[in-house]
Amino acid sequence: MAFDFDASVMWDSVPILMTGIRLTIIITIIGLFFGFIFGATAGLLKLSRNVLLRKLAGAYVESIRGTPLMVQVMFLYFGLPMAVGMRIPPLTAGIVTIALNSGAYIAEIVRGAVQSINPGQMEAARSIGLTRFQAMRYVVWPQALKRMIPPLGNQFIISLKDTSLLVVIGVGELTRTGQEIISVNFRAFEVWLTVAIMYLALTMTISKILSVVEEKVFHVKR
């Protein structure tokens, strides 16, 4: 059986795939927005002087990092409703999963970056009378943020690709849209190739945005 590559299939699938891309972008942006808030909070709590807060943040990070994202999303969407008797819409479940999941990894990125700042910076800030919070906000955090950019970029790209796992709960994101097209036209090669190119375009956009941020905001030379 000869394989007959048909480029027009790729072009024809683009309009439908665009609706999937739209959802992928929405899930990624909202998910990572909350993921960063969760991560920054948990990361800073891990550095807290309060043992209970440290343990709490640690438990969050460990439990999320130690379980597969697909299990997390199925637990949230199929499992939890059985216990609480209320079903969350798939899109919400997907966004919450991405936020919780990326947050656990971002927590470690934040903790590592903050710890990498010389303790002399905190001491100098405290010695001019800044409170611990002010010293963190004006002195340590801005420097740590600069160091976070490369690993954050990594995590953003991973999380974007992880949204493809949301097919299991039927969120109509890019991968799901691809599956749906193939179920009608059976052109797996062309459609998956198109889907792959679209993911690549998205992840390259993230890389580009972050390198511009590094250069313009943090004056990192490349």
Added chain:
Amino acid sequence: MPMIEIKNLHKYFGDLEVLKGIDLSIEQGEVVVIVGASGSGKSTLLRCINKLEELTSGEILVDGYSLTDKSTDINMIRTEAGMVFQQFNLFPHMTTLQNVTLGPLKVRRMKSAEANKFGMELLKKVGLEDKAKVYPDQLSGGQKQRVAIARSLALRPKVMLFDEPTSALDPELVGEVLEVMKTLAREGMTMVVVTHEMGFANEVADRVIFVDDGVILEQAPPKEFFSNPQFERTRTFLGKVQNPNAG
């Protein structure tokens, strides 16, 4: 009332007793130089004065306020006692002017224009008004330390604490930092200086304190301290720092 009063200060790091009962009183306007071998506890003593180290026991009063009293605002004490570090610890993401004005802006709640004007005065005082817009990584070590001094002065402290301010500098850059410190001393600033610069101690100090193994072994005005040390340990130490190549 003394500017700084230290009563029976003990400091442990774990099981290690670093300060073994320090009593010290420093008057307003006095310049005290603390010398001693590395590991003798002199830097720890200095760091206790603005509570960068927790005291294990004993009491320290700065301008009459007790560091151990729960009602004392520790951030207020820190603005009263400016600290200059061996490693400068300038904030690398801020210009020199921003380094200097951060305290006035955030701690003293000064208006931006006023803080900038005051910051420029201080940079001028340390001879660096032309470097206001420059980031610390473009400065020499001596320039960095002068900015760090200006940053501390920006809180209008009553005491300045110097923790080996010239030890990380290339020899040719030591002089410019000592000059700034001498100016401060002449203006009547109360200063506590941990240093190995015996020339500075001799010229500027009102009193030299020798810390050995966690206690103040002896203290005297510099002429007396350098010409006629009372203890053998002091003589040995002075012999080593004054003739580093001998013995």
